[in-house]
Amino acid sequence: MASVNDLISDFLEYCEIEKNHSDLTIRNYDHYLRRFLEFAEQGKSRDLKPEQINAELVRKYRLYLNRLNTEMGGNLARITQNYHIIALRAFLKYLAKRDIKSLAAEKVELGDIQRKQIEFLEISEIDELLKAPEKYPSKKDAITLRDSAILETLFSTGLRISELTGLNRDQINLERGEFNVRGKGGKDRVVFLSDSASKKIKSYLGKRTDNAKPLFIHFSGIQDGLDDGEYMRLTPRSIQRIVAKYAKLVGITKRVTPHMLRHSFATDLLINGADIRSVQAMLGHSSITTTQIYTHITNTRLREVHKKFHSK
Numbered sequence: 001m002a003s004v005n006d007l008i009s010d011f012l013e014y015c016e017i018e019k020n021h022s023d024l025t026i027r028n029y030d031h032y033l034r035r036f037l038e039f040a041e042q043g044k045s046r047d048l049k050p051e052q053i054n055a056e057l058v059r060k061y062r063l064y065l066n067r068l069n070t071e072m073g074g075n076l077a078r079i080t081q082n083y084h085i086i087a088l089r090a091f092l093k094y095l096a097k098r099d100i101k102s103l104a105a106e107k108v109e110l111g112d113i114q115r116k117q118i119e120f121l122e123i124s125e126i127d128e129l130l131k132a133p134e135k136y137p138s139k140k141d142a143i144t145l146r147d148s149a150i151l152e153t154l155f156s157t158g159l160r161i162s163e164l165t166g167l168n169r170d171q172i173n174l175e176r177g178e179f180n181v182r183g184k185g186g187k188d189r190v191v192f193l194s195d196s197a198s199k200k201i202k203s204y205l206g207k208r209t210d211n212a213k214p215l216f217i218h219f220s221g222i223q224d225g226l227d228d229g230e231y232m233r234l235t236p237r238s239i240q241r242i243v244a245k246y247a248k249l250v251g252i253t254k255r256v257t258p259h260m261l262r263h264s265f266a267t268d269l270l271i272n273g274a275d276i277r278s279v280q281a282m283l284g285h286s287s288i289t290t291t292q293i294y295t296h297i298t299n300t301r302l303r304e305v306h307k308k309f310h311s312k
Helices: 004-017 023-040 055-067 078-097 123-135 141-157 161-165 195-206 236-249 258-271 276-283 293-309
Strands: 178-182 188-192
Touching: 004 023, 004 078, 023 055, 023 078, 055 078, 123 141, 123 236, 123 258, 141 161, 141 188, 141 195, 141 236, 141 258, 161 236, 161 258, 188 276, 236 258, 258 276, 258 293, 276 293
Parallel strands: none
Antiparallel strands: 178 188
16 A cells, blocks of 8 residues: 555646646645645654544644744644645545545535635726826836836736736737636636727837847846847736835825736626626636635625615
8 A cells, every 4th residue: 555655746746747736736735745744644653554544633633733833933824724724635535536545535624714805996096006107107118118018907807917927929919909818727718908908018019129028028138139038027026016116106005916906807897797707707717616705895895886876
């Protein structure tokens, strides 16, 4: 009988080849499962077998996670503890798929957590943010146009920051105002550009004199024609700084991030009557449950609208 240690390695290969999980997901699964194995083998022979994983072991492990101190001196957040359990359940499901006797994944429940309040921008704040690059222009026109195109694209498409930074010039169809993007788990979806976003990207590209492949680039140390210009691609951290800079310039006191623009995109669609399945598709959520976090927001907003405008 193979040990849990060997089976974890098999499981991670399965996640890579069969499930097409991202590198980050696989690294996280590896980290969480190795932590479980290290705990389970404490004071025992270092050769845990899958049939030795039982409800009592998992109970003690959850207690261990709840009391575990982080490098910052606090305890693991509840949601982080759940990530550990999610990884363990995925591993147990894999064992069941291979008919390897162990604890049933259904017997391992996630802990209750209080969801974070979703933050988004009001439409007036969005308007101010989108106008910010023209209101506070850079010394270089290309940078002003680039930043304006970035902000418009984020709000128009609801892209994740990694999806935005990964865009290449040749995948954007400005005439049709749409393009394919590969999201989490290697899943493709179509996203749509507003007329304003298409115009901003077109103006920005009109100022580009390089042949670099990435859509959004930095302009320091450009060396035309040397290669595909991959070194010029903006990083997620650069995009975060750009968004935060303009939010601060126009006086938005919230901590504005690219992900907040994604939340704002989804909220705006739902408030204006979009059905939740369509929003799920546009966000690239694999589960409708993930998209339903926005319905609490929109229900609250609809109640406010009802109170303000009805039965005066």
